[in-house]
Amino acid sequence: MRTQIAIIGAGPAGMLLAHLLAQAGIDALVLERRDRDYVEGRVRAGVLEQTSVDLLRRLGLSERLDREGLVHGGTNLALDGQIFHIDMAALTDGSTVTVYGQQEVMKDLFDAAPARGVKIVWNAENVALHGLDGSSPSVTWQDAEGKHHLACDYIAGCDGFHGVSRASIPASVLQVFERVYPFGWLGVLADVPPAAHELIYANHERGFALASMRSATRSRYYVQCGLDEKIEDWPDERFWDELCLRLGPETGAKVVRGASFEKSIAPLRSFVAEPMRWGRLFLAGDAAHIVPPTGAKGLNLAASDVIVLAEGLIEFYKSSCITGIDRYSARALSRVWKAERFSWWFTSITHRFPDMDGFSRKLQMAELDYIKGSQAAQRSLAENYVGLPLAAA
Ligand code: FAD
Ligand code: DHB
Numbered sequence: 001m002r003t004q005i006a007i008i009g010a011g012p013a014g015m016l017l018a019h020l021l022a023q024a025g026i027d028a029l030v031l032e033r034r035d036r037d038y039v040e041g042r043v044r045a046g047v048l049e050q051t052s053v054d055l056l057r058r059l060g061l062s063e064r065l066d067r068e069g070l071v072h073g074g075t076n077l078a079l080d081g082q083i084f085h086i087d088m089a090a091l092t093d094g095s096t097v098t099v100y101g102q103q104e105v106m107k108d109l110f111d112a113a114p115a116r117g118v119k120i121v122w123n124a125e126n127v128a129l130h131g132l133d134g135s136s137p138s139v140t141w142q143d144a145e146g147k148h149h150l151a152c153d154y155i156a157g158c159d160g161f162h163g164v165s166r167a168s169i170p171a172s173v174l175q176v177f178e179r180v181y182p183f184g185w186l187g188v189l190a191d192v193p194p195a196a197h198e199l200i201y202a203n204h205e206r207g208f209a210l211a212s213m214r215s216a217t218r219s220r221y222y223v224q225c226g227l228d229e230k231i232e233d234w235p236d237e238r239f240w241d242e243l244c245l246r247l248g249p250e251t252g253a254k255v256v257r258g259a260s261f262e263k264s265i266a267p268l269r270s271f272v273a274e275p276m277r278w279g280r281l282f283l284a285g286d287a288a289h290i291v292p293p294t295g296a297k298g299l300n301l302a303a304s305d306v307i308v309l310a311e312g313l314i315e316f317y318k319s320s321c322i323t324g325i326d327r328y329s330a331r332a333l334s335r336v337w338k339a340e341r342f343s344w345w346f347t348s349i350t351h352r353f354p355d356m357d358g359f360s361r362k363l364q365m366a367e368l369d370y371i372k373g374s375q376a377a378q379r380s381l382a383e384n385y386v387g388l389p390l391a392a393a
Contacts, residue, residue, distance in 0.1 A: 003029045005313065006139045006152040008127055009159030010039055010120050012102065013285030013302035015109040017156055018118045019059045020310035026317055029150060031124040031141055033159075036110055043189060043262050044102040046212055046220055047072075047199070047296035049387030052303040053098050061108050069100040070213065075385060077350075078202035079368045081248020085198075088382040091375070095386035099199075101214050102299055121148075129155055129168045129281060137280040153280070154325075156309065158302075160286040161271070169278045181268035181292060181347065182354050183207070186225040188239055192258040194219045195251050201294070202247050203368060207352040208294075209246035211255075219256070222293075224351055227267060236260050268292040270344050272336060275329040282309055282328060289336050291343035294350060295385060301339050304390055305332045311393065324393065334391040342384040 005021055007014045010032035021028045032039065048056075048069070056062040073089035073096045089096055113120060124141040131137045132155070139150045157165020166174070185208075194213035202209040207224035214220055221243050225234070236259060244252030271290040276283045285302030308331050312324030349367045353360065371377045 001029075001149060002151045003027050004153050004317070005156055006031065006137075006150055006154075007156045007158055008129070008139070008165050009033075009157070009163055009287070010122075011158060011160055011285065011302070012105060012109075012299050013287070013306050014156070014158035015106065015113075015118070016055065016059075016303055017158060017284065017306040017310060018120075019061065019109060019112070019116065020306060021313065022116045022118045023059060024310070024314045024317070026313065028119070030118070030120040031127055031139065031150075032120055032122055033124055033127065035122045040103055040106045040110060042103070043187070043264065045293075045296055045299035046099055046101050046214065047300075048098045048100050048105075049300040049303075050095050050097070051307070051387050051390070052300050055303050055307060056105070056108070061112055064104065064108055065098065065100050068104070068215065069098040070215070071096050071098050072198050074198050076196065076198055076200040077368060077371065078200055078204075078248060078251070079365060080204055081202075081250065083200060083248070083250065084372045086371075086378050086382055086385075088386050091379045091382035092386055095382075097296075097386055099213060105299070127159075127164050129157075129165065132168060132281045133279040135280075154313065155281045156306075157281055157283045157287045158285050158306070161290055163287050165281060165287050166273055166283055168281065173278055175274045177270075177272045177274070179270040179344065181270075181351070182227065183224050183351060184227055184229075184265045184267045185210075185222045185293060186229070186231075186234055186239070186263070186265050187220065187222045188236075188260045189214070189262040190219050190221075190258045190260045191217060192219050192256040193217055195247070195254040195256070200247060200251060201346070201350055202251075203350045203364060204246035204248070205352070206242070206246055208350045209243055211243075211247060211251065225265060229265065231263050231265060234263065239263075266293065268347065270340055272333070272340060274333060276305070276332050277325075277329045284309055284332070288332075289340065291340055292347045293343075294347040295339075295343045297339040297343050300387060301336055304335050308332050308390060327393070331391045331393070335388060338384070338388050
């Protein structure tokens with residue numbers, strides 16, 4: 001078997017890249033370890049930057065997004081229950097974000113795949129990458145039909161944080177930068193109307209809380225929790241009580257309680273592996289970097305990585321020019337690091353840290369009070385939240 005680009009992983013990075021390449025007439029094959037139901041069923045990100053929305057439009061995949069996505073021109077911060085609004089559209093050039101769940105994005109990408117010639121192998125086990133530092137890379141895997149071998153020009157490692165791609169790069173080549181946070185987010189989905197029209201990122205003495213949504217009838221809420229806590233420790237009643245407390249009396253009174261149908265705990269981590277290319281292998285999305293979810297950058301970074309990667313690959317197949325490919329890692333990393341900075345900063349001013357003393361707490365309060373009173377600070381937050389531009393080609 002032969003293809004031009006082998007793509008490992010059918011998450012947002014892999015599928016967006018596959019669609020971009022298909023649109024440009026480049027042959028690719030996506031190898032995914034799980035099945036479609038599993039990938040589509042994972043409840044993850046919820047907020048799309050304009051760059052991600054524009055990408056889906058450019059791919060002609062935005063019909064449902066344009067119909068069902070909730071466009072937000074602002075967001076809210078809260079300190080011990082006192083809410084203030086950040087008018088992102090007014091503080092930027094009119095930029096907005098769109099609330100549209102990762103599950104919906106994946107459904108749209110998978111639904112459109114067959115008609116656009118995007119080929120996916122599901123349940124590909126024991127995926128292994130070969131010949132990355134030579135001129136004839138290949139991928140092998142196993143499935144119900146047996147063992148397979150795929151020769152290709154390049155491999156896109158879009159297989160997430162725990163995938164095989166980054167692990168295939170010699171440790172001596174990769175530089176890893178990491179920060180693990182001493183807490184996680186407990187997330188809940190419930191079919192109840194959201195408490196507010198826009199999101200609320202709340203700093204409370206007892207810990208962080210986030211009020212988000214998926215639609216006018218579906219709410220997505222998070223509370224900061226300890227890393228040793230289990231889902232069983234959080235029956236719905238306890239979750240709603242804690243959420244309302246942290247959001248404060250004004251918003252708490254507007255929270256509509258109901259049975260949760262999804263509840264999960266995610267640890268928080270900042271991670272970057274550099275460079276994002278080794279020989280014939282490119283890393284994109286979570287395979288190369290992780291951000292804490294504060295600020296909703298994870299899915300959006302996966303999208304911006306593959307925009308840059310696709311530009312380089314398309315240029316290569318059109319004109320044999322390798323400049324774009326050679327610039328990929330540096331160009332992608334320049335945006336990645338700014339999103340890492342923003343996600344780390346937003347996490348650090350909104351969460352309760354176990355070792356936090358009175359001084360650190362006062363600094364957090366001062367930072368939020370400063371943002372509340374300063375247009376300059378609000379503008380900085382807004383331009384990062386709606387998404388920074390891609391680095392120049
Ligand atoms: P992934 O979505 O991880 O996709 C990688 C794909 O590769 C998967 O389908 C996986 O099955 C496949 N794969 C892995 N190993 C192999 C292999 N060996 N062979 C073949 N296939 C393989 N971001 C936000 O912005 N907001 C959030 O609220 C948020 N919540 C999150 C909650 C959790 C639990 C997690 C894990 C992430 C969350 N994120 C969130 C981050 C966001 O979902 C990710 O940044 C985004 O999914 C990255 O897309 P990706 O395609 O790079 O990786
Ligand atoms: C959601 C997740 C985030 O990490 C975030 O910053 C905003 C919203 C969400 O799942 O809705």
